[in-house]
Amino acid sequence: MKTIIIDVRTSREFLEGSYPGAINLPSNEFSPSNFQPFRNHAIGLVCFSGNRAEKVKSMLEDHGFNNVTLMQHQIVHIVEESVPDSSVWTVDRQFRLALGLLLGIFLIGNFIFHSPLSLVVLLVVFSGLIYSAVTDNCYLRMFIALLPWNRNQASENLKPVSIQE
Template sequence: MTALAVKKNFQPVIVDVRESAEYHDLHLYGAVNIPATKFAVSDYEPYRGRPIYLVCNTGRRVQAVKKKLEAAGFPHVEVNAIQMQAYTEQQQPNPGIEGSWTVDRQFRLLLGILLLVAGAGLLTGKSALLTIVLIIALGLTITAVIDRCYLKMLVARMPWNQQGRRVAEAGN
């Protein structure tokens, strides 16, 4: 084995475990996307023996992936020091794709539309629509406590978000 081959085998790899659409919105340069929801040890086999740094939005999803990889005998698995939420809070530029909407923006639009519909219904005397407002308020409270938003993850898995990911991969 040449010195270059030895060096390549020990180069760290960054694995982003967020959904493909989240990864497409913004990711660390050189990161590989392997969504936690589609976890399979075989996807990580090419990186066995190399230092693996895991990244997601807040660090919660990577903990489960780290445990599974360690149980499968991967020796060098670490949680990246900075997760994507902290990265964006530091106001790093988001190159994105021109004309595309981020998953976060789509999520906010969906919540806004639901609240507008409920508000309009309440103004017309349809008190049953108060249920929508209460469900959204409860959902946002729970997602803040557990630090995971399943509705946002659902938006990330919508077909139009998957299509954008395939187009980006085809262009590379």
């Protein structure tokens, strides 16, 4: 039985690269009816780290899907080829910029205004980075992937960019 590879990341993340031939059904738009055409096939789920794929797997099993597995290599484990259009910033690059700007603004704000609020924000960001590392889950990165300029770029053509194992 042929395995259907379904990438549950956002459309924008999917355009940055996925398994060749993968189908994009974002976890944030989950509906069992989207998976219905694949009910009689083996389904291999993939996302960035495996967390979203694991949640979708659980929901599909709750809806009677029996042939659902997680792909052995999630996207984080695969070496990315560069994005064909180098003017398009990846979600990870946008995340690093946002985090750097946030830390820089509040660090400078702390030196200028000596505001305890600046220290609180820095501690929240610090805690968020520790949480992200421990749980292998980053909500700020997922939020950035859902921003309008990242969603709309995937609207016409969802052909994945090939990446190598």
